[in-house]
Amino acid sequence: MTTQRKFVAGGLVIVAAIAYLIWSGVSQSVVYFVTPSELLAAPVANKTYRLGGLVLPGSLEWDAKSLALSFTLSDGKAQVQVKHRGAPPDLFAEGRGAVVEGAWAREGYFRASLILAKHSEEYKAPHDGADPGYKELLKSLRGEGK
Amino acid sequence: MIPELGYAATVVGFVLALYGAMAAVIGVRTGRADWLRTGERAAVGIWILITACIALMLYAFLTFDFSVRYVAMNTNRGTPFYYRITALWGALEGSIVLWAWMLSIYTLIVVVRYRRRQPELYPWVLSVMLGILAFFLLVMSIPAPPFERLSPIPPDGRGLNPLLEDSGMITHPVALYLGFTGFSVPFAFAMAALLVGRTGDEWITITRRWTIVAWYFLSLGLLIGGWWSYHVLGWGGYWAWDPVENAAFMPWLTGTAFLHSVMIQERRRMLKLWNLTLIILTFGLTLFGTFLTRSGIIGSVHSFTQGSIGVFFLAFLTLTLLGAFSLLAWRTDHLRAQGELDSAVSRESVFLLNNLFLIAATFTVFFGTVFPLLSEAARGVKVSVGAPFFNLVNIPIFLALLFLMGVGPLIAWRRASAENLKRNFLKPVLAGIVAAAVLRLFGVGNVLVLTAMALVVFVAGTITLDYGRAVRARRRSGDEWGAATWGLLLRQNRRYGGFVVHLGILVIALGVAGSQAWSLQTETTLEKGQSVELAGYRVRFDGLSASEESNHFKVTGAFTMTTGRSSFAELRPARKFYPQEQTPIAAVDYRLGWVEDVYLVLGDFARDGSRATVKLQVNRLVSWLWIGGLVLTLGAALAILPDHRKPA
Numbered sequence: 150m151t152t153q154r155k156f157v158a159g160g161l162v163i164v165a166a167i168a169y170l171i172w173s174g175v176s177q178s179v180v181y182f183v184t185p186s187e188l189l190a191a192p193v194a195n196k197t198y199r200l201g202g203l204v205l206p207g208s209l210e211w212d213a214k215s216l217a218l219s220f221t222l223s224d225g226k227a228q229v230q231v232k233h234r235g236a237p238p239d240l241f242a243e244g245r246g247a248v249v250e251g252a253w254a255r256e257g258y259f260r261a262s263l264i265l266a267k268h269s270e271e272y273k274a275p276h277d278g279a280d281p282g283y284k285e286l287l288k289s290l291r292g293e294g295k
Numbered sequence: 296m297i298p299e300l301g302y303a304a305t306v307v308g309f310v311l312a313l314y315g316a317m318a319a320v321i322g323v324r325t326g327r328a329d330w331l332r333t334g335e336r337a338a339v340g341i342w343i344l345i346t347a348c349i350a351l352m353l354y355a356f357l358t359f360d361f362s363v364r365y366v367a368m369n370t371n372r373g374t375p376f377y378y379r380i381t382a383l384w385g386a387l388e389g390s391i392v393l394w395a396w397m398l399s400i401y402t403l404i405v406v407v408r409y410r411r412r413q414p415e416l417y418p419w420v421l422s423v424m425l426g427i428l429a430f431f432l433l434v435m436s437i438p439a440p441p442f443e444r445l446s447p448i449p450p451d452g453r454g455l456n457p458l459l460e461d462s463g464m465i466t467h468p469v470a471l472y473l474g475f476t477g478f479s480v481p482f483a484f485a486m487a488a489l490l491v492g493r494t495g496d497e498w499i500t501i502t503r504r505w506t507i508v509a510w511y512f513l514s515l516g517l518l519i520g521g522w523w524s525y526h527v528l529g530w531g532g533y534w535a536w537d538p539v540e541n542a543a544f545m546p547w548l549t550g551t552a553f554l555h556s557v558m559i560q561e562r563r564r565m566l567k568l569w570n571l572t573l574i575i576l577t578f579g580l581t582l583f584g585t586f587l588t589r590s591g592i593i594g595s596v597h598s599f600t601q602g603s604i605g606v607f608f609l610a611f612l613t614l615t616l617l618g619a620f621s622l623l624a625w626r627t628d629h630l631r632a633q634g635e636l637d638s639a640v641s642r643e644s645v646f647l648l649n650n651l652f653l654i655a656a657t658f659t660v661f662f663g664t665v666f667p668l669l670s671e672a673a674r675g676v677k678v679s680v681g682a683p684f685f686n687l688v689n690i691p692i693f694l695a696l697l698f699l700m701g702v703g704p705l706i707a708w709r710r711a712s713a714e715n716l717k718r719n720f721l722k723p724v725l726a727g728i729v730a731a732a733v734l735r736l737f738g739v740g741n742v743l744v745l746t747a748m749a750l751v752v753f754v755a756g757t758i759t760l761d762y763g764r765a766v767r768a769r770r771r772s773g774d775e776w777g778a779a780t781w782g783l784l785l786r787q788n789r790r791y792g793g794f795v796v797h798l799g800i801l802v803i804a805l806g807v808a809g810s811q812a813w814s815l816q817t818e819t820t821l822e823k824g825q826s827v828e829l830a831g832y833r834v835r836f837d838g839l840s841a842s843e844e845s846n847h848f849k850v851t852g853a854f855t856m857t858t859g860r861s862s863f864a865e866l867r868p869a870r871k872f873y874p875q876e877q878t879p880i881a882a883v884d885y886r887l888g889w890v891e892d893v894y895l896v897l898g899d900f901a902r903d904g905s906r907a908t909v910k911l912q913v914n915r916l917v918s919w920l921w922i923g924g925l926v927l928t929l930g931a932a933l934a935i936l937p938d939h940r941k942p943a
Contacts, residue, residue, distance in 0.1 A: 152635075152636050152637065152638060152639065153635075153636060155639055156636060156639065156644065156647070159639070160647075160651060163648075163651055163652075163655075164651075164655075167655045167659075167688075167692065170687070170688045170691060170692075171659060171662060171688055173687075174659075174680070174683075174684045174687040174688040175666070175680055175684060177683065177684075177687065178680050178681060178683035178684040178687065179678050179679075179680055179684075180678060180679050180680065180681060181676065181677070181678050182667075182677035182678060182679065183677075199679065211899065213820040213899060213901070213906055213908050214820055216818060216819070216820060216908070234818075235818050235910075236818065236898030236899045236908040236910070237898075237899060239529075239878055239879060239880055239881055240876075240878045241878060242878050245878075250681075
């Protein structure tokens with residue numbers, strides 16, 4: 150029986166160690182989901198947030214040279230300016246939903262380390278042929294090629 | 296007409312499955328074989344009906360029958376031929392059909408293989424399999440009907456999710472679902488053994504091989520999924536701890552635990568209760584994964600946010616678990632261990648630890664995945680834990696598992712003597728320490744990487760040592776080198792199949808550690824003719840071109856890559872604009888290598904083609920993930936082969 154008991158004791162020690170790992174893992178990597186109004190109500194610097202909202206039309210600024218991306222996320226009530234270094238990802242555009250992960254900067258904006266654009270699943274009426282925008286792009290790129 | 300036929304086939308199939316499940320039970324209770332035979336005929340009928348459903352769906356896809364909602368949602372007139380076939384399982388409804396079809400095939404295999412060989416367990420196995428089939432046919436009839444009509448009929452369909460236009464999407468779902476559904480067979484045998492009260496060794500032997508089959512396919516599915524993520528999604532990674540990945544990973548972990556603990560039952564007649572629990576958990580987790588990802592309760596790149604299907608899965612999962620665990624409780628007296636643990640330093644104890652860590656990993660993945668739900672329910676705060684949580688907790692667990700992988704196969708059963716330990720482990724331990732010291736000298740500072748590499752060398756050492764001894768033993772009994780080396784794999788395919796799987800895991804560990812520790816990336820904007828440099832690679836931007844494909848519009852970047860040795864390659868990353876998507880999809884270009892991959896993503900660009908923003912990555916040792924995966928699946932296939940060893 151003593152062997153059996155040793156096993157139980159050893160097992161408990163390991164379980165406790167893993168429980169501690171999980172607990173410290175959660176406290177180190179927890180991310181709070183907030184809307185712009187929730188964030189502005191009580192912003193805490195250096196806490197990791199996931200901020201979700203609509204990319205305000207007309208607010209998107211992208212400087213390809215310096216890779217500086219800036220836009221405003223809105224939930225209808227409040228607006229937060231977001232800054233990010235890097236190209237706007239796929240599925241990201243003005244007027245669409247986006248979730249950004251990052252921290253509140255003391256200077257009064259949200260510094261995003263990651264942009265997760267929201268994939269829209271809603272049904273969209275199919276086009277007749279390609280979008281005119283593409284045709285124009287095609288022309289300008291082909292003109293460049295020649 | 297077609298959709299109505301399909302719907303009728305589904306409903307008839309559901310009724311047949313219920314009837315067959317009951318007929319099998321009546322047959323065994325009354326001892327009348329004709330009842331059992333009608334149950335078998337029902338199983339054949341269901342297979343024919345689901346096959347017909349698939350044929351009808353294919354027909355609808357190939358003839359662009361947009362009056363079927365599922366076809367209209369997942370293809371359009373531009374969808375290439377191959378992807379009109381794979382679109383069949385491109386979304387929820389179709390993947391349920393595929394699932395049910397595979398389950399019906401497994402059911403037929405069970406009928407053919409076991410109707411004579413296992414007369415006692417077989418009727419119950421058949422009944423359980425048909426019961427599970429009934430559930431999937433119910434899902435196909437009510438919450439996820441693949442043949443639902445769309446009115447008015449649109450002139451063109453919406454099109455397949457562009458990310459699914461990849462050859463990986465032909466094989467990934469098939470392998471994954473063969474894995475998922477494969478676990479129903481061991482589950483059915485476990486339930487049958489409990490119902491009959493024959494919890495001896497037969498069901499375990501049958502179940503073990505079936506579990507390896509399911510495990511083989513699930514591993515393959517996970518690997519192809521990782522490859523898809525790596526070369527399609529364009530973020531340079533292969534595993535994101537996304538809920539849908541976790542959903543497939545959890546049954547893989549518990550299945551792995553079962554494959555190990557089953558050996559203790561075979562050898563020492565212990566852990567019977569535990570093994571049954573693992574089988575039930577594994578099967579339950581395959582259902583739970585579907586519930587999690589298909590109900591839309593947790594956001595995922597894969598989730599389809601569909602309504603009532605979650606309720607169906609949750610109800611069936613609850614019923615299954617309640618039923619299975621009640622059976623288990625009812626039969627506890629049959630499940631007492633006939634052996635006992637003798638010593639803490641023994642193979643049994645290593646296997647127990649292996650199970651403990653695998654279950655801990657499963658729990659960690661589970662906890663992290665449902666954490667947002669728990670937290671919202673308990674505290675009303677919306678929070679989540681991402682990849683850092685999973686990595687932080689799982690890395691130590693997986694390192695411990697690596698260590699046990701080296702110890703387990705060589706340590707003695709019952710009680711290991713100091714002599715046994717020294718003989719088997721002294722050299723591999725020294726090799727591991729030397730490897731870590733050498734890497735440290737070469738400037739590797741990361742403790743986790745050093746530990747991982749030391750463990751990889753240690754485990755590889757134990758495998759080499761053991762295999763070398765076995766080969767020498769064969770040589771002494773007169774075999775040629777070739778026969779001794781390769782013949783051994785076949786002669787003791789079960790043991791050495793396992794060793795090959797372990798080798799595969801080692802190679803994967805190498806790839807994971809290397810890619811996490813040594814990969815580099817940079818993001819920059821280039822004018823035409825400008826170059827970006829990273830890790831000795833120079834990538835020059837030569838211009839953009841545009842083209843119209845059958846179902847999308849594509850902007851391709853031309854880049855020339857040169858290295859110090861002046862060899863060069865053309866890289867052609869692109870951005871694809873699909874009319875049904877509001878934003879473009881990136882298409883990565885990459886060059887795979889033994890040591891490092893060069894990986895180029897085209898981001899934003901100027902409309903006149905003079906400027907492009909690119910992300911350049913040099914990903915280290917990633918190829919070893921795929922090589923390791925190949926080795927692992929080969930090992931699993933070897934272990935599935937009939938056992939050549941004569942039973943002692």
